[in-house]
Amino acid sequence: MPLSFHTAVAQSGILEAEETMSNWVKLCTAAQSPADGHAQEVDVQGVTICLARADGTLAAVDNVCPHRAGPLAEGWIEDGKIVCPWHAWGFDLKTGACPEEHSQVKVYPLREEGTDLLIDLA
Numbered sequence: 001m002p003l004s005f006h007t008a009v010a011q012s013g014i015l016e017a018e019e020t021m022s023n024w025v026k027l028c029t030a031a032q033s034p035a036d037g038h039a040q041e042v043d044v045q046g047v048t049i050c051l052a053r054a055d056g057t058l059a060a061v062d063n064v065c066p067h068r069a070g071p072l073a074e075g076w077i078e079d080g081k082i083v084c085p086w087h088a089w090g091f092d093l094k095t096g097a098c099p100e101e102h103s104q105v106k107v108y109p110l111r112e113e114g115t116d117l118l119i120d121l122a
């Protein structure tokens with residue numbers, strides 16, 4: 001008898017590996033997320049996230065600027081980047097990259113589930 005897809009995946013160990021590689025937790029409700037062109041700090045499980053919306057798309061990146069630890073969520077959004085309020089390094093909200101300074105912030109996956117906004121902290 002042929003195995004179902006889920007049984008075959010579970011027996012292969014792939015499903016288990018995928019489950020242990022993610023850590024989806026509630027970040028806030030969708031209604032609490034920032035308006036377009038704005039950013040806000042959200043603390044979740046000991047991590048401070050910069051939650052920002054640019055061109056209608058939400059993004060979550062580490063809130064701590066890798067230059068001198070400026071609070072990114074207190075910066076501004078410009079050309080799809082969150083710009084640090086202290087020395088104006090700009091980090092792309094899709095990739096986390098700041099090519100001009102050869103620097104990077106972590107970008108976290110987001111998804112909506114019902115009225116909640118979830119983040120993968122893995």
Ligand code: FES
Pocket residue numbers: 065066067068069070084085086087088089
């Ligand atoms: S602390 Fe962010 S640019 Fe300097």
